[in-house]
Amino acid sequence: MSGRYAFILAGGVGSRLCLLSERRAKPAVPFGGKYRIIDFTLSNCVNSGIYDVGVLTQYRPTSLNEHIGIGRPWDLDRTRGGIQLLQPAPGHSQTDWYQGTADAIYQNLMHLKRRRVDEVLILSGDHIYKMDYNVLFAFHRANRALLTVAVTEVPEDEVDQFGILETEANGRVTAFKEKPRGPVTSRMASMGVYLFDREALIRWLVEDANMPGSSHDFGKDLLPRLVARGEGVFAYRFPHYWQDVGTLDSYYAANLAFLDERPPLDLHDPGWVIHTQSADRPPVRFETGAKVRHSMITNGCVLGGEVVNSVLFPGVRVAPGAFVRDSIIMHDTVIGPGAVVDRAIIDKEAVVGAEARVGHGDEMAPNRACPEHLSSGLVVVGKRARLPEGIHIGRNARIGAQVVEADFTAPVPSGGVVDGPESMH
C-alpha cells in the first residue's frame, strides 16, 4: 500500500470571530473545553491512519506552532512522515506569501515530490467534525474520480457562506458556485475536504498558477473551472455532524451544544479520541458551596461559586459568590467574588474583578466597532484583559486584549468598545 499524505490549510484569518482570532489563526481558537479547532482535523487524520501531514500557516501562526509543536499528542512525532509546519518563505523564485488556497498548495508541491502517493488529501483546519477519511478514499477510487469534494447539507439561509455544488445522482458534480447570492437549487456545501488524484492536482495547480486574473483559490477559481470543463469531479455526501464555527454566534452555539444530553459529537468515544496538547493539571476542585450544573468543566479549575450552562476551559477560577451563566470562559481566567458573568465569551488569562457585571442590562445595541458580528447580546473579552471591581459592562460590548483597570473610566454601555494597547503588529 502506498502512503497517504494530507495538507491542512490553517492560514484562516477568521475575521468574523472578532477578538477571538485577532491574535491567533482561526484553527488555533480554543473550542469545547480543552481543544483547539484544528484538533478535530488532526485527530481525524491520525484516527484514519494518516500519519504524514503538512500544515500550511500564514496568519499569526505563533499560537498554532506552539500548539502543534512536534505533534506528540497526535503521535505525529515520527521518524518517517509526521507533521510539518509549512509557512510561506521568501527568497526562492517560486515562493512568496500565499495568494489563495490553491497557491498555498502550489508553493508546497515540492513536498509531494518524494512522497509515493496516488492521492493527496487537502483539508481545512477550521471545522468541527469527526470523519473517517478512509470512506472518502474508497468513494474516490470506486468512482475513478480525479477530485472528490466532501459535501454536507446546510440551511437555506446559509448557502451564501459556502461553496454550493449540484450533482447528478451518481455524485458527479455538474455545477459549483462559490458563495452564491440569490436563489439556488442545491444546499450541498463544500466542507473544504478535497481528495485529489496526485497527477491531476499537479497539472491543475500549474495551470492555475500561470493563469492571469486567477485569485488562485480552490473555491473561487479552481473548482468552478474544473466542473465547467467536465473533469472527473465527484461529491461525497457526508451524513454526520459538521460545523463551520465561522462567526461568534455559531462559535458560541456550537460550544454550548456540547452541553446537551445528546451532544452533536461524542467526545467520550474511546474509539475516536480527539487529541490535543494538554498541560498537566490537577482534577477540578469543587469547594464546599459550589453550585455547578449543565456545564463542561476541565481539569485545573477551582470552583467556589455558581456555574450554569457554561463551558470552562482548564484552570478557570470562579470565586465564592460569583455567578457564571451561559458563558464560555477560557484557560486560567479568574472570576472574582460576587462577579456576575452572563452570556460572555472571555478569552484566556483574563481577570474579572469582584462584584463586576459582565453582560448587564436589557439594552441590545449592536457593537459599535463590529455591528455585523456582535449583535446577539454576547459580550467578548480579549486575552489577559483586567476588568476592574464593580464595573458594569453592557451587552454586545467588546473589551480588547490586555485592557487594564485604568482603561475603564465609566461603565461600558451596550455595544461599547474598550480597546487595549495596540498590538505591535
Added chain:
Amino acid sequence: MRNVMALILSGGGGERLGVLSAERAVSALPFGGKYRVIDFSLSNCCHSGLMNVGVLAQHAPASLNDHIGAGRPWDLDRRQGGVVILQPFQTRQHAGWYRGTADAITQNWDYLEERRPDRVLVLSGDHVYRMDYRALFLAHEQRGASVTLACTRVPNDQAYRFGMVTMDRGGRVRTLEEKPERTAATHANMGIYVFEFDVLREMLRSRPVDLVLDVLRPLVDAGERVYAHEFNGFWEDIGTVASYYRASMELVQAEPRLQLHDSRWPILTRDEERPAAVLGDDASVEGSLVANGCRIHGRVERSIVFPGVTVGHNAVVRDSVVMADVVIEPGARVERAILDKYARVGEGAIVGDGELAGPPELEWLAGLVLVGKDAWIPPGGRVERPAAIGVGGRYEDFKDGVVPSGKVVHNRRWFEELR
C-alpha cells in the same frame, strides 16, 4: 544534580490494602483523582533537579512499568540518565527475590557502580508528599554527614506505626527504634535517606537485608555521622486503607495541607486524553475533586472522582474515592467506600450502608467498603460497612442481594471460569 542517583523503593505489595493492591504495587495505586502514588516521589525528583532515577519494583511490576514507561511525563526520558525500572533478576550464579530494602539495593549494585554517583538518595514510592530534596542535600553537605535521613513530627500515640528517631541538638541521630510501643521520641523516620556512595557500598558488603536494622542502626552505633533533617509539610505513607483514605480526604479539606493546585510544583503523571467533565442539569458537586472525562448527573459530596466516572441521575456519592471509569447507575448510593477501576454499582444499589464497626479482624478496613476492580454490584443490592468485594466480584456473590457487614468476598480470576 548529576552526581546523585535516586532509588525509589516500590517493591511493596501492601498486604494491608486488600483488594486495592491485589493486582498492583502500592506505588501504582491511583490517588488524588488522576495520579498514582509514585507520581509524588517522581515529581519531587523532577522538580528537585534529579535526573537519574531507579525504581526498584517487585510486587506486580507490570502496573509500574506501564505507568512509568520511558519516563516522559517527568522529563526522565533522557539519553544520559533518566529513569530505569530495576526488577529482581537471575544471573548464572544467583536468582533471588528482594528480601528487604537493603537487599534490593545490593542486588542492583552493579548498576549503581557503573553510574558512580557521589550520593544515593533512597526514597519510597509509597509516600504522598511534596518535598524539595535540595534542602535535604544542603543540610547533608553543611554537616558533612555520611547519611542524612528525613524525619517528621508525629503524635505520640501514632509512634507505634513508625520507626522513631531521637537526635541531639545538632540533629545528629542517637537512636533508631522500630515501631516502639512506648517512646520519648517525637519524630518518625520517613524512609528518605541521603547516603554517601562509599559509605553505602561499604555497608552493603555484609549483605544486609533491611536498611534500618542492618545498615542505619549499625552506622549510628558505630558513631558514624548520621544526621536527621526535619520535614514540616504534609506526608503520608500509603500502607493501609486508613492512611490511603485519610490522605485522600485531606485533598478535599477547605485548606488542604497537600496542595495539588499549585502551578509551581505540579504533580506530573501519565495523562490519558479525556474530554472535559460534563455536569448535567441536576448535578450537584461540592467539596470534591472531579477529573476530566466524567459525566455527573447526581450528587457528589466530599469525594475524589477519577477520570471517566459516570454518576447517574439521583445517585449519591459521599465521602468516597471513585477510581477511573466506574459507573454508578441512577438512584444508587455510595458512602464511605473506595471503588476500584471499572467497578459498577447497579441501579438503586447501596454501597456502604449501616454504621456497624465490624469484627476486630476487619479493623484494617477502617470502617469502609472496598470494591475491587471490575466488580459489579447488582441493581438494588446492598453492601454494609465494613466489607470488601474482591476483584471481579459478581452478582452470584450476593446472597439475597446483600453483603453483610464484616464480609470479605474473595477475588475472582476471570480466566479460571473459562475452562
